[in-house]
Amino acid sequence: MPRTRERQRTGVLVLSLSVVALTVALLQTAVVPVLGVMAEQLDVSAVAVSWAVTANLLAAAAATPLIGRLADLYNKKHVLLGVLVVVLAGSLLAAVTSSLPLLILARVLQGASFALYPICVAILRAELQPRQVVRALAVLSGMLGFGGGVGLVVTGLLMSGSAGYHRVFWLTTAFTVLVMALVVWVVPTRAGDGDGGIDWVGALGLAVGLTAVLLAITQGSTWGWRTPATWGCLASGLLVLAGWWRWERRRTHPLVSIAMLTRPAMLLTNVATVFVGMGLYFGFLGLTLFVQMPREVTGYGFSATVLQSSVVFLLPGALTGFVTATSSGWIIDRYGPRPVLMTGALTGVAGFVMLALAHSATWQVIVAGALTNAYISLAYGALPALVVSEAGPGETGIATGINAIARTVGSSIAAAVVAVLLGHVSARTGLPSEATFVVIFFAGAGTAALATLLIALTRTRTKRTESVAAQVDSRAMQHEWG
Known part of the structure; x- marks a missing residue:
């Protein structure tokens, strides 16, 4: 009975922290489909409203490493709740304001949400038995990748008809309140385990x-x-x-151990994470915009509304990501993070190549989108296992914080590349050509291939083996937890 209760407690903790991780993805992607609506309803230019995304990314880059370090040094539950309070303030402000400067300020506050993920990782490492950590991290991180698709789908459902953009932020407000209640109820209180100060x-x-x-x-x-x-x-x-x-x-x-950061396995894993972050945006942005292109004007696309693109084209991929995320822990436990990440990346290559070469039928886009979502979920599940294996117990928060920043950098680069490519429009239609989207999808395939190569090099160049404890933990997980 005590063993059963321990498994239940572990499952509840992992599930609750996975919901916390969903907050990050929801706040990051839910705004993207409504930028045009925001510009129209605020009566500002598209360039001006793009700062709602830019300010969020900049705040995340500035705050995440510091908050990750705070989680290593101090009570992780208190740090987590403090970040959620800031995020809640940002969501409330965005929900009630009709001023662009205040909306940008709200998005700056919401940028603190990026730090939720590394704090959750640090909590799992502190609270779970070593044999349980890898599988728990895979589920947590896979849910983060799945959440990106969920954000786009939910936004499409909310924005049917002539709805105002404020309802998106009311959703994030309610979701943040739910997450805070979960943290108060489920997450135990424990002092930090890091050395030194800030x-x-x-x-x-x-x-x-x-x-x-x-x-x-x-x-x-x-x-x-x-x-x-x-x-x-x-x-x-x-x-x-x-x-x-x-x-x-x-x-x-x-703040960050340079020795840790420059270990070949850590360095190459973080660079691979940049490419995975790029693939996330090449997939979500490219696919969303492609299906919304008016076929009667451009000769390609599906003339989909925001609602149609969410339900018909994005929802199947999101469901695939969910299944992959929830099973990624078992897969990584059985085969190890490197083979899983490389297999996932090759799946991503196949999905992006299919998007580039076969996208005239609805089923083709749906299948390709499912493959790319599976790639993102598997990659997000495997990467933290590699990062945590290289970090000491008091370095988990900052190490995963830096890894989260690597994803942010990758997403920012991909968003900039997509913006440049889509800026080249046809003189006849005033819209991007089909070749532009082909380039975007091939770029996604390229980043997935580079991620595969880097992880392969991580194994061959470092000759770094797991500790004896880690090897025992990995084998034990085949018989424990779930």
Whole structure:
């Protein structure tokens, strides 16, 4: 009986933290389909309203590493609730305001949600037996990838007819309240396990450097890629990050352990994560916009409304992602994170290539979308297992925080690439050509292939083996938990 109760407690904790992780994806993707509606209802330009996305990404890049470090040092439940309070304030503000500056401020506050994921990872590592952690992380992370599709589908359902964009933020408000209740009820209270204090100079340097680089990436298509503003922002950000790197190397208790960050397995995994983040946006943005193209005008697409694109084209992929996410723990436990990630990435290659070459029939797009969703869910499930295996117990929050930033950087790069490609429109229709979407989908296939290659190199170049404890834990998981 005690063993049964322990399994139930573990299952409830993992399920609850998976719901917390869904908050990140929901807040990130739910806004994208309604940017045009927001611009119309606020009576502003599309460029101006794009800051609702840009500001969110910049805030995430600035805050996530610091909050991850706080979760390593202090009571993780309290840090998690503090972040949720900030997110709730942002959702409420966005739900009631009709001012663009206040909406952007609300999205800055919601940017703190990106830190929820690394805190959840740190909680799982602190609360579960070692043999349970890998499977739990896979489920948690897979749900994060699945949540991206859910955000798009739910938004499509909410925005049927002439609905206002505010209802999207009322949804995020209600969801955040639910998540807070789960955290209060389920997550145990435990002191932090990290050493040292907070490197405030390092936190500021990392925030400034990442913000400047991401600002150049996200606004380059608006400012112009050859303008002094873009290059100045990029160069200054890289310069600050170089100075931050030197500072961190000399610190006894740095914000981020450079030794940890430069381990070949950790470094290549984070670079692979950038490519996975790019694939997420190439898939979601490319597919969503493609099916909405008016076929009678362009000769391609499906003339789908927001509701139709969500229910007909995105929902099957989201359901595939859900099934993959919930089973990814068992799969990774059985075969290991590297083979699963490489298999998932190859599945993504197949899905993106199918989107590029066979997209004239509805079933073709649905099948290809299901393959790409399976890839994202498997990748999001396997990557954290690789990251956590390289991090010490007191480094889990910051290590997974940096990994989350790698996804953010990848998504930002992909969004910028898509914006540039879609900016080239046909003189006859005023819309992008079919070849533009083919390039986007092939770019998704390329990023998935590069992720596969990097993970393969991680195994062959490092010759780093798991600890004896990790090997025992991996074998034990075949007989424990579920």
